[in-house]
Amino acid sequence: MTCQRCQDEAVVHLTELVDGRRKETHLCVACARASGLSLPDAPPDFGLDAVLQDLIKKHVGELVGELAESTCPDCRLRYMDFRTGGRLGCPHDYQVFRKGLLPMLQRFHGATRHVGKRARARPGASLRLRLRSQLRQAVAREDYEEAARLRDQIRLKDQHA
Amino acid sequence: MTLDDLTRTSGEWLRGAGPESDIVMCSRIRLARNLADFPFTNRASRNEKAGIESQVKSAVDAAGLDVAYFDVNGMNNLDRQFLVERQIISRELAGGEGPRGVAVTPKENISIMVNEEDHLRIQYMLSGFRLNEVWDEITALDDQLEDDIAYAYSSSLGYLTACPTNVGTGIRVGVMLHLPGIVANKQIDKVFRALQKINLAVRGLYGEGSQAFGDFYQISNQQTLGKSEEEIIKILTDVVPQVLQFERSARQDLVTGRRQHLHDQVSRAYGVLKTAQTISSEETMLLLSSVRMGINLGLIDDLSISTVNELFIQTQPAFLQKLRGSELGVEERNVARASYLRSRLANGRAVEDE
Ligand SMILES: [Zn+2]
Ligand SMILES: [Zn+2]
Numbered sequence: 001m002t003c004q005r006c007q008d009e010a011v012v013h014l015t016e017l018v019d020g021r022r023k024e025t026h027l028c029v030a031c032a033r034a035s036g037l038s039l040p041d042a043p044p045d046f047g048l049d050a051v052l053q054d055l056i057k058k059h060v061g062e063l064v065g066e067l068a069e070s071t072c073p074d075c076r077l078r079y080m081d082f083r084t085g086g087r088l089g090c091p092h093d094y095q096v097f098r099k100g101l102l103p104m105l106q107r108f109h110g111a112t113r114h115v116g117k118r119a120r121a122r123p124g125a126s127l128r129l130r131l132r133s134q135l136r137q138a139v140a141r142e143d144y145e146e147a148a149r150l151r152d153q154i155r156l157k158d159q160h161a
Numbered sequence: 162m163t164l165d166d167l168t169r170t171s172g173e174w175l176r177g178a179g180p181e182s183d184i185v186m187c188s189r190i191r192l193a194r195n196l197a198d199f200p201f202t203n204r205a206s207r208n209e210k211a212g213i214e215s216q217v218k219s220a221v222d223a224a225g226l227d228v229a230y231f232d233v234n235g236m237n238n239l240d241r242q243f244l245v246e247r248q249i250i251s252r253e254l255a256g257g258e259g260p261r262g263v264a265v266t267p268k269e270n271i272s273i274m275v276n277e278e279d280h281l282r283i284q285y286m287l288s289g290f291r292l293n294e295v296w297d298e299i300t301a302l303d304d305q306l307e308d309d310i311a312y313a314y315s316s317s318l319g320y321l322t323a324c325p326t327n328v329g330t331g332i333r334v335g336v337m338l339h340l341p342g343i344v345a346n347k348q349i350d351k352v353f354r355a356l357q358k359i360n361l362a363v364r365g366l367y368g369e370g371s372q373a374f375g376d377f378y379q380i381s382n383q384q385t386l387g388k389s390e391e392e393i394i395k396i397l398t399d400v401v402p403q404v405l406q407f408e409r410s411a412r413q414d415l416v417t418g419r420r421q422h423l424h425d426q427v428s429r430a431y432g433v434l435k436t437a438q439t440i441s442s443e444e445t446m447l448l449l450s451s452v453r454m455g456i457n458l459g460l461i462d463d464l465s466i467s468t469v470n471e472l473f474i475q476t477q478p479a480f481l482q483k484l485r486g487s488e489l490g491v492e493e494r495n496v497a498r499a500s501y502l503r504s505r506l507a508n509g510r511a512v513e514d515e
Contacts, residue, residue, distance in 0.1 A: 088323055
């Protein structure tokens, strides 16, 4: 079943009575959220991973392996998590999952390029996010000297915020 | 300003003023923004959410706005519900967790939600059909906040948001319409379908989920990428007048075709609201809707539109309970609602107030 708004895979199926007639609605997670429907936080568990893999395979074809395994180094969101929950974890995810996102943006918005208001250029604006993931990596490899240095740098940045 | 102060005032957007205010309740624009330095709210730790909150609060302070900040995290459920009823916060913010809150002006035309789905949800609302004016105000406010906040932004994808359905401009442009005529002549589904074809969303204004109460509907854009803010606003300013025309001719048909029936319906609705001893929220909405249309068609002349607009908000459960200063069960609320309606409509503000 495909979403009636964007041809994505529909996961929300509604039946309502309008003027005595049955009205069926089929939507993907993104379109259901966009139309103001509140979705349960945890999706029902019926071997979802397998189902999802199947959906993604149909959806992004060749990219599956590479995309399905990709994880954002900064917020550690997996592409799979995004496909399940419909939410990204941090600004860098737009870069990390670009290949999967662009077709989705094209379907939903009919475009993949921003026109309109521009934000002020701020080089290094997302530095803190990078430092944070470096800190996590340093702790993971037990390089506590480096971890301490990064922690101080983050603290310094927080104080200047 | 405290939460209790809000029980004694009402928002500018309920004034029933501005162009086309017989049908257009208010114009609203929302901008979704995120800080470049942090994960989005759903991936942020408690500490990070607190960091986001303090950065936004200081940017709001620096902007010199006359706002009160309400800490939604430390708030009881009744107060959260009260803010939802007033359209100051979303259900999502009310039901979220961790550090979060909202900055709101005394007139309630500006609200800035912090740590909702996006770090900032900046909202600007004015009564009547005034989208261009709302845009001028909100983009200026956005610029001011940007003096102190580095937004998550990419030159190709625009403002980066937690959900890809908001990326680009991050803008949601909405107009709240009172459409009792189109509902009465059963053309509302047709209008919905026509609007959906041009990628506009329609949803009910009050009540649970997407169900409409009191014949209020919000029309808003869905797509946020690939068109400028002005282009998106233009779609709404082109389309809404057609809906208004449709509603006006539906109302005219009611007046010419079934004048006596209509007058009877409006008068009975007004009568019930003025005399009921117990009344549900749903019935109140339906009757207020009839009365509101009756005023616009000149069938009622001793009541102002702004009073009716306020009553839509002030007969909701949390408002009644805050007014009483205690929690009330459904039956007690129905009695309190009827009593409040009787007192407001007995010495309700007369038409000359407007
Ligand atoms: Zn969809
Ligand atoms: Zn990320």
